[in-house]
Every structure is written in structure tokens, then in C-alpha cells.
Amino acid sequence: MTTFTVWKFDDPEGAQAAASNLKQAASEGLITVVDHAVVSWPVGQATPTTKQAHEGEWRGTGWGAFWGLLLGTLFFMPLIGAAAGAAIGALAKHTEAVGIDKTQLETIREQVTVGTSALFAVTQDGDIDRVGERFHGMRGKLIATNLTDAERSTLLETFGS
Known part of the structure; x- marks a missing residue:
């Protein structure tokens, strides 16, 4: 099953550290990473920085377009009020x-x-249990996923969030 997850960290470096852990888990065969992106928003910066991974060269173009649309709409379009709602509705x-x-x-x-x-x-x-061991204690908060409620509960319990 393919899953989409977004983990938030309370510092600008947390997501990059989590991405490194995710890559390590993938290299050990615990999970297959289709693609990932890291958003970091340091204090004093007007907009966040994004880094798209393009895990597979053959998938890079398609995922690049996906990440560009998703992250561009969420973080780089100067939207307020109704305009933000309309843009997010179109993205949805x-x-x-x-x-x-x-x-x-x-x-x-x-x-x-x-x-x-x-x-x-x-x-x-x-393998949520084994991958979860890599993330335990990183204090990430799951803020979005397409997992079922039962899968989400298991993920949250395993990852210690």
C-alpha cells in the first residue's frame, strides 16, 4: 500500500534528520521510499526552503511536478483569506x-x-514497527496522512508521537 504522510517538527532541522532516518530505514529494506520532500522554515526567513528528493530518476519528473504544485500552493503563493481557501480547494x-x-x-x-x-x-x-524504532523520540507530529484510522493509530503508537 502506498501512503502519504506529513510529519511536523518544532525546529527547522528536525525534518532533515527524520529524512536521513527514513533513507537509512529504506537502505535496510524496512520501507520503500517512493519520494519525499523536506520543508524547513528558519526564524527570520520570509518563506520556507524546500528540498525535493527525487528518489527514483524515472519518477523524478512526475514527483517534481507534484511537490512543486503542493508546496508552491501551500507555502509560496501570497494568499490570504478567501484566496487561500480557493487555492487550497483547487489543490485538493x-x-x-x-x-x-x-x-x-x-x-x-x-x-x-x-x-x-x-x-x-x-x-x-x-514495516511500521521497525521503521518506528528509527523515529521514536524525534518528537515529530503526524499532521496529515491518507492511512485509515486504524493504521494511523498504529503508526502514532509505534513512532512514539
Whole structure:
């Protein structure tokens, strides 16, 4: 099963450290990382920085477009009020097919702010218990996923968030 998750960290470096742990888990065969992106928003910066991983060269173009649309709409369009809602609504039409709804998009936009970071990950075939050991204690907060409620509960218990 392919899953989309967004983990928020309360410092600008947390998501990059989590991405390194995720890559290490993948190299050990605990999970397949389809692609991921890191958003870091240091204090004093007007907008966050983004880093797209492009895990597989053959997938890079498609995922690059996805990350560009998603992250651009959430963080780089100067939107306020109704315009932000309309942009997120339009984005949700593109992301619904992969289980990312408007509420999740709004939550991401509201919670990833100055002084924080976020790891956006698309993964497959994860051994949640073993991968969770890598993330335990990192104090990341799951803010968006397309997992079922039962899968989400297991993930949160395992990752110690």
C-alpha cells in the first residue's frame, strides 16, 4: 500500500534528520521510499526552503511536478483569506485521488510555520514497527496522512508521537 504522510517538527532541522532516518530505514529494506520532500522554515526567513528528493530518476519528473504544485500552493503563493481557501480547494481536487483532502492541506498550511520543519513522504511496504524504532523520540507530529484510522493509530503508537 502506498501512503502519504506529513510529519511536523518544532525546529527547522528536525525534518532533515527524520529524512536521513527514513533513507537509512529504506537502505535496510524496512520501507520503500517512493519520494519525499523536506520543508524547513528558519526564524527570520520570509518563506520556507524546500528540498525535493527525487528518489527514483524515472519518477523524478512526475514527483517534481507534484511537490512543486503542493508546496508552491501551500507555502509560496501570497494568499490570504478567501484566496487561500480557493487555492487550497483547487489543490485538493488534484490531490484527492491520492487521499489528500482539503482539511489535511489546510492543517499543513496552518501548522508548518516559521521556526518549524516538515517531512513529506510517499512510501510503500513499510514495516511500521521497525521503521518506528528509527523515529521514536524525534518528537515529530503526524499532521496529515491518507492511512485509515486504524493504521494511523498504529503508526502514532509505534513512532512514539
